[in-house]
Amino acid sequence: QSVLTQPPSVSAAPGQKVTISCSGSTSNIGYNFVSWYQHLPGTAPKLLIYDNNERPSGIPDRFSGSKSGTSATLGITGLQTGDEADYYCVTWDSSLSAPVFGGGTKLTVL
Amino acid sequence: QVTLRESGPALVKPTQTLTLTCSFSGFSLSTKEMCVAWIRQPPGKALEWLALIDWEGDKYYSPSLRTRLTISKDTSENQVLLRVTNVDPVDTATYYCARIPGKSNYFDFWGQGTLVTVSS
Numbered sequence: 001q002s003v004l005t006q007p008p009s010v011s012a013a014p015g016q017k018v019t020i021s022c023s024g025s026t027s028n029i030g031y032n033f034v035s036w037y038q039h040l041p042g043t044a045p046k047l048l049i050y051d052n053n054e055r056p057s058g059i060p061d062r063f064s065g066s067k068s069g070t071s072a073t074l075g076i077t078g079l080q081t082g083d084e085a086d087y088y089c090v091t092w093d094s095s096l097s098a099p100v101f102g103g104g105t106k107l108t109v110l
Numbered sequence: 111q112v113t114l115r116e117s118g119p120a121l122v123k124p125t126q127t128l129t130l131t132c133s134f135s136g137f138s139l140s141t142k143e144m145c146v147a148w149i150r151q152p153p154g155k156a157l158e159w160l161a162l163i164d165w166e167g168d169k170y171y172s173p174s175l176r177t178r179l180t181i182s183k184d185t186s187e188n189q190v191l192l193r194v195t196n197v198d199p200v201d202t203a204t205y206y207c208a209r210i211p212g213k214s215n216y217f218d219f220w221g222q223g224t225l226v227t228v229s230s
C-alpha cells in the first residue's frame with residue numbers, strides 16, 4: 001500500500017491531453033515539493049517535474065505539474081505513442097523522514 | 111556528465127546477505143547537501159524507496175526495512191553500497207540508485223538498475 005495514491009491506469013488518444021492525480025496528506029504533499037517520473041520497463045526512471053511544476057532541461061513543455069493542498073497533478077498534452085509508460089509521483093514525508101512514492105499510473109495512448 | 115551504475119549478484123539464495131554497489135561519476139558525494147539513494151521495483155509492482163545517504167554520512171532507511179538495510183559510502187571511490195541481510199524471494203527486484211541534488215527532495219539522475227533474483 002503506497003503512501004501516495006495514484007490511479008492505476010489512464011488512457012487517451014494520440015494528440016489528446018491526460019492528467020494523472022497524486023493524493024497524499026499534510027505530512028507529505030501538503031508541506032513538501034512533489035516530483036514526477038516517467039518509467040519505461042527496463043530503463044532508468046526519468047525526472048519529468050520537480051518542485052511541483054519545474055521541468056528539467058530537455059523535458060518538453062507538453063509535461064506540466066501542479067499542486068493544490070494535499071494533491072498534485074501531472075498533465076501531458078499532445079499525447080504521443082512514445083509517452084506510453086508508468087508515471088510516479090514522489091515527495092518527502094515529514095512524519096516518516098523519508099521519500100514516499102505513489103503506486104504508479106500506467107498511461108496507455110490508444 | 112552525471113552517471114550512476116548499479117552492480118551486484120544477479121542471483122542470491124534465501125537468508126543470504128545481498129550487497130549492491132552504486133558507482134557514480136560527474137559529481138562528488140562530499141559536495142554539500144548531495145545525497146545518493148537506493149530504490150527498488152519488484153516485478154509488476156511500484157517503485158519503493160529503500161535508503162539514502164547524504165554528504166555528511168547521515169543515513170535514512172525505509173521504516174519497513176530498517177532492520178535489514180545498511181547503506182554506506184566510499185567517497186574516494188565514488189561508490190555507495192547497500193547491504194540487505196536475510197533476503198527472501200520477496201526481495202526479488204530491480205534495484206536502482208539515484209542522485210538527490212543539493213537541498214532538494216527529487217531524484218535527478220538514475221542508474222539503469224540491476225535485477226536481483228532471490229531463489230534457492
